[in-house]
Amino acid sequence: MISASLIATAHTLPDPPLPFGVFFISTVVKMVAVFTVYMVGVALLTLAERKISAWIQGRLGPNRVGGKLGLLQPAADGVKNIMKEETLPGHVNKPMFMLAPMLAFIPAMLAWAVIPFGAPWDSRWGRIQMVVADLPVGFLFTLAITSLGVYGIVIAGWASNNKYALLGGLRSTAQMISYEIAMGMSLIPVLLLAGNVTLNQIIDQQASMHTWNVLNLTISFFIFMVAAFAETNRLPFDLPEAESELIAGYHTEYSAMKFSMFPISEYANMATSSALMATLFFGGWDIPFTQQDNTTGVSFFMLLLSIGIFMAKTLFFIFVFIWIRWTLPRFRYDQLMSLGWKFLLPMALAYIVIVASVILVLDYIGLERGFLYGLAMFGVNIVLVFIAFFILDRGRIISPAYGRATPQQIARLRAVTVARSHLSPQSGD
């Protein structure tokens, strides 16, 4: 077990800087690798979504192109989308209309620059960090960039000059702003525990405590996950699209490849959020039951293993995204707002206070930041989860968006109904 002070000193000693050539080549290789894997992954995600939705609904899903699993379906879809006629409606604001799909997609991809995807590799040229840009601001950068994604949607809605598209864009703005706050607040306990915003050091902290943050900070994870669903516009929060109400929401006027940029950016956002969840709460590339942390490098084999672990965790969350989409119906708009402002935000704020107090108490007792520390936090969290999901969650989270009607109000409403049905016999219930 490593004490808190030891971790702190370990990180104040930076690795010796790499020679420029090694740095340049390794960065280019990492960029190309991340970009390729990410784009192919996003393409395959569309297939995964179709397959999983089919299985959940008792169907088989695409199986005509590329074998029984339909592995070439994304390629077929891509070819179809590129060959399609692209319409540019006369009433749109052309520059904005063209810009919006790019704006939706680029932030989702940028966020990957700071997510560490593997353990640092002790190569023969020096220690190479497995992250494209090892920014000291870490996830602050991620948060800032992912919230830019809303511009793509809002501009698409506005430039379309179409009331449905505009409504979709407006909804997405309101949704993003509401859930951004809860998301930011849910990450403060992570900072309290890690004492640093660099994602690699958050992974370190989880590895050295032998308990991942999902156990240390369960409620934070829950809030972050819900907010991530809202941020990516996935069901049950897909109000900006809302097929049944808004045709297709912000991308009503789009066609061909510009249209498919929006679904692609949705999947890209999904992958980014999943990677963030895996990193912040499930130990990132940390291989379970090992002592590996950021202070030392690893061999090539361990590097591959850690990358595999990271991908497995990310894929699991992507699966959860898809799974929930095909389970839950869409929220009503007022329910969405009341969940964000009246439930998640107060809960996150209260949780910050609780976690801060617990950390203060545990540090005061002199408990080392290790397994016991994690266990103590876990104990506190079990109690909190029980309170949240078994005592607080009694129709207060979602069901009556504006509070419950009192018995007097109900009696009055019933009386009105009865009186009306007497007046006009046809309209009675």
Next chain:
Amino acid sequence: MAINVKVLDRPVGQVSYVRATLKGMAMTFKHMIDPHKVTTQYPEEKETISKRWRGTHRMLTTETGKAKCVACGLCPTVCPANCIKLVPGEDEQGNRYPLVFEIDEFRCIFCGYCQEVCPEEAIHVGRHYENAEYSRDGFVYDLERLVAQTHPVCEMWDPADPKGE
């Protein structure tokens, strides 16, 4: 008229969103791993259709390959959609036969009256549903086309055997 809204007292004591969500997720997961899927792989495998299925028509023939139709004119008379065009003719022996027999399958409502009314058991509705054509004209079936059809024909409802067993 104002809307009559039914106001119900919600049983808040038992309501839980998180647990209901988890229950729903368990349900969908169970369906996902269930190997039984309902998809019919259409062009390769086809669903069996009812013996009383009424699809596009077929004219049955005698042993010599001639249409059984005697141009009695009952089917155009009974047809509620007025989709059968029949011009009767007569040969030297005085046998009646159809000079023109056309069915507009777009107009047809597939009631099967023509089959029921036919005294010679000549015209039938078929147990058949794959009817793609390159033009709308292709759906006006003439006598030649009706005779050339080979699909099985509908078994009409029999009062002696109402359940079709």
